[in-house]
Amino acid sequence: MKKTEEDIRVINVSKIFNEAEPFINLMMQYRCAVREIETKLYVLNDEYSVRFARNPFESIKSRIKSPESIIEKLKRRGYELTTESIQENLTDVAGIRVICSFVDDIYMLAEKLVQQDDIILIKKKDYIRYPKTNGYRSLHLIVDIPIFLSEGKKHMKVEVQFRTIAMDFWASLDHKLRYKKDIDNQDIIVEELKSCAETINDIDCRMQQIRYMIEAQGNAKKLE
Ligand code: 0O2
Numbered sequence: 001m002k003k004t005e006e007d008i009r010v011i012n013v014s015k016i017f018n019e020a021e022p023f024i025n026l027m028m029q030y031r032c033a034v035r036e037i038e039t040k041l042y043v044l045n046d047e048y049s050v051r052f053a054r055n056p057f058e059s060i061k062s063r064i065k066s067p068e069s070i071i072e073k074l075k076r077r078g079y080e081l082t083t084e085s086i087q088e089n090l091t092d093v094a095g096i097r098v099i100c101s102f103v104d105d106i107y108m109l110a111e112k113l114v115q116q117d118d119i120i121l122i123k124k125k126d127y128i129r130y131p132k133t134n135g136y137r138s139l140h141l142i143v144d145i146p147i148f149l150s151e152g153k154k155h156m157k158v159e160v161q162f163r164t165i166a167m168d169f170w171a172s173l174d175h176k177l178r179y180k181k182d183i184d185n186q187d188i189i190v191e192e193l194k195s196c197a198e199t200i201n202d203i204d205c206r207m208q209q210i211r212y213m214i215e216a217q218g219n220a221k222k223l224e
Helices: 005-017 020-052 067-076 083-089 103-115 165-179 186-223
Strands: 059-064 094-100 120-126 139-149 152-164
Touching: 020 059, 020 083, 020 094, 020 103, 020 139, 020 152, 067 083, 094 103, 094 165, 103 139, 103 152, 103 186, 152 165, 165 186
Parallel strands: 094 152
Antiparallel strands: 059 094, 120 139, 139 152
């Protein structure tokens, strides 16, 4: 089969690990783990749309960390550049971002996901209840999920980030700031972003209240 430019790039970078094939295999396994989690989330979304006529999430974005970012993170943290080291030391090679309309749906989906008996919750960081000082809000889970390969079962780690649409909008702008050097008026931008984070939090709460009000009316009508 003809190799794509992307294949060639991954092979070249993976040579740094002195073991191109195991590295490529490992990336394939992380992709499989992402698919497993995505399927679980889509199943929950389908169930809620049929049973309760609503979708708990709006969209899902998934990514496998690029080989360059894997190398950079391992080096920065002083770890070996091996496939074993990737699995032992990095928990965000496979990443899924779940974008919801309402904060309640974030906690509901996260709970339903970790309740499933093949999932093990390794770590939870609740930056919604406890936002970062810059204003960043999201719920992060690191989960262990088995994938079933021809040679047997393998446990993989996946990072799942849950955010509202508004939190995602904020985080993508903040991300640009974090990766751009030499920005003028950095202090003003940081303060402005912090203030926007508070406004967004307020809007998320108000949207949630509106939904409660609409749902309460719907329930009252059913009882009439
Ligand atoms: P990228 O490019 O998005 O992948 P740990 O893994 O627990 O040892 P880490 O990696 O700091 O430490 O974990 P944490 O705090 O859970 O953050 C992981 C990811 O959350 C980041 O990945 C970002 O995607 C996101 N994140 C965390 N803090 C912020 C923030 O202040 N602003 C924005 N926009 N995103 C944030 P990466 O690898 O840093 O980046």
